[in-house]
Amino acid sequence: MVSDQDYSGFRILREGLTGNRGWRPAWRDPDPQHAYDFVIVGGGGHGLATAYYLASQFGEASVAVLEKGWIGGGNVGRNTTIIRSNYLLDGNQPFYEFSLKLWEGLEQDFNYNAMVSQRGVYNIYHSDAQRDAYRRRGNAMILHGADAELLDADQLRAECPFLNFENGRFPLLGALVQRRGGTVRHDAVAWGYARGADRRGVDIIQNCEVTGFRIQNGRCTGVETSRGFIAARKVGCAVAGSSSRVMQAAGLRLPIESHVLQAFVSEGLKPIIPGVVTYGAGHFYISQSDKGGLVFGGDIDMYNSYAQRGNLPVVEDVCEGGMTLMPMVGRARMVRMWGGIMDMSMDGSPIIDRTPIDGLYFNGGWCYGGFKATPASGWCFAHLLATDTPHETAIAYRMDRFRRGAMIDEKGSGAQPNLH
Amino acid sequence: MIIDHPLLGPRDSQEFVLLGDASLLDRPDWQAESADEAFYEYQYLRDNPAGTHRELWYHEMGDRSWLIVTRDTVSHAVLKVELASAVASGRRDR
Ligand SMILES: Cc1cc2nc3c(=O)[nH]c(=O)nc-3n(C[C@H](O)[C@H](O)[C@H](O)COP(=O)(O)OP(=O)(O)OC[C@H]3O[C@@H](n4cnc5c(N)ncnc54)[C@H](O)[C@@H]3O)c2cc1C
Numbered sequence: 001m002v003s004d005q006d007y008s009g010f011r012i013l014r015e016g017l018t019g020n021r022g023w024r025p026a027w028r029d030p031d032p033q034h035a036y037d038f039v040i041v042g043g044g045g046h047g048l049a050t051a052y053y054l055a056s057q058f059g060e061a062s063v064a065v066l067e068k069g070w071i072g073g074g075n076v077g078r079n080t081t082i083i084r085s086n087y088l089l090d091g092n093q094p095f096y097e098f099s100l101k102l103w104e105g106l107e108q109d110f111n112y113n114a115m116v117s118q119r120g121v122y123n124i125y126h127s128d129a130q131r132d133a134y135r136r137r138g139n140a141m142i143l144h145g146a147d148a149e150l151l152d153a154d155q156l157r158a159e160c161p162f163l164n165f166e167n168g169r170f171p172l173l174g175a176l177v178q179r180r181g182g183t184v185r186h187d188a189v190a191w192g193y194a195r196g197a198d199r200r201g202v203d204i205i206q207n208c209e210v211t212g213f214r215i216q217n218g219r220c221t222g223v224e225t226s227r228g229f230i231a232a233r234k235v236g237c238a239v240a241g242s243s244s245r246v247m248q249a250a251g252l253r254l255p256i257e258s259h260v261l262q263a264f265v266s267e268g269l270k271p272i273i274p275g276v277v278t279y280g281a282g283h284f285y286i287s288q289s290d291k292g293g294l295v296f297g298g299d300i301d302m303y304n305s306y307a308q309r310g311n312l313p314v315v316e317d318v319c320e321g322g323m324t325l326m327p328m329v330g331r332a333r334m335v336r337m338w339g340g341i342m343d344m345s346m347d348g349s350p351i352i353d354r355t356p357i358d359g360l361y362f363n364g365g366w367c368y369g370g371f372k373a374t375p376a377s378g379w380c381f382a383h384l385l386a387t388d389t390p391h392e393t394a395i396a397y398r399m400d401r402f403r404r405g406a407m408i409d410e411k412g413s414g415a416q417p418n419l420h
Numbered sequence: 421m422i423i424d425h426p427l428l429g430p431r432d433s434q435e436f437v438l439l440g441d442a443s444l445l446d447r448p449d450w451q452a453e454s455a456d457e458a459f460y461e462y463q464y465l466r467d468n469p470a471g472t473h474r475e476l477w478y479h480e481m482g483d484r485s486w487l488i489v490t491r492d493t494v495s496h497a498v499l500k501v502e503l504a505s506a507v508a509s510g511r512r513d514r
Contacts, residue, residue: 244468253461254465256466257440258468258470258493302437304440304468304493305493305496307494313434402464403460
């Protein structure tokens, strides 16, 4: 798809020479129509990606995304932007590797600079047992076509000399590295998918809250919204932390709890951290944004929350993790912190499935790891909506796996969402 | 968050760990016809409300008691704190 509205270096030059009069809004602001073939509830990364792939891969022309606030105001604009495909279990790894491959071609595909940066993800290990577990994980990754490399302490020191190798209690013995992992500008992912979908005819309708579903004879025929009823042949919900609230309107109880996860950014610094580094003896992860700010986070707050803000004990815990791993960050000032509401599932893995109601589909349970999943989640949800069959990489993400005892529990921590 | 412990007074929530929805106290009857379905719902499905939520907290760094904390999940306000044992025995008496 080529048009004079494509973004490129040449376009910037041309616009610069002609007074920048040719730029148009990146997407329209349409009023909702009375009916669509597909209505996607939630204009986060997953909802927008779903609409984009419905239009671009499955040739669907009548699609709307309904967002209660503004697109990118939810978790897609609140996360710490890490992408990776370093899962252990068969149900997960092919899906996340599919996602990473989609990230690799995404910017050309949707003609938007999302600043996909494959700067590497280092998971540090601190004991022999943890090294063995990481080796096993790395092997699982390689078996599913991803890349993985196990570094020993000297190799890690060569790549990340700034780490505190004097840690007596939790020595830094090495790291599992995925070099193709990295970070992506999160807002640009929402904007890129929104623009790409809009250009293919998708209506992106902001300030439009879905308040209920019209269900007749076990079939969903549309949604009630703050801007009136909108009929739809199929409705797909991708509302992340609001999953339980929205699906309750359709009479469904979910295997999900909502929890708050916080993130933090320091003042801008010169480049000091090459990739994403995670501490294996606590919960702390850090990377440096292209603006120079250190972006970091740790555990969820551990209690159910819809507040989009957390409490101080986790702030302290995260900062202690950072100081243990790389004391140099203690000199930097923390300038911003915020929270987002996580749809924590009962086994820590997501759901992309039909519901017991015909015409109503559900995408959720992403926990704190759904950003990296955005492209594959959108693709697989579009596949399910368009063809009524699951995509081959998402066959395990069924709603009934809990009833069948077929959990995908990476950590093996059981049905307690705040432990995943 | 400060949890007003019925025996110990106001304590920092950091001293506690949260298990989850207080409905976990209502273990289904394992001999019932519908035990299969009941245990599936008990174990995996949650109301997950935005607003008032009754939940089980364990005072791990304190007196090791189980509490039922009624809390607002939107404002984080703690509305009521009871000893789980008192609630459970109150039920048994009925
Ligand atoms: C602090 C933090 C750090 C994170 N770090 C990472 C990370 O490093 N890597 C990673 O992979 N993942 C990370 N995540 C997780 C990731 O951000 C989420 O899993 C993912 O963004 C969720 O999907 P989404 O983008 O569609 O959600 P959202 O952007 O939250 O989209 C859901 C949308 O639905 C809308 N909505 C809700 N109710 C309604 C309604 N009734 N009607 C209409 N619209 C509605 C909301 O307004 C929202 O815009 C992090 C999350 C947080 C909060």
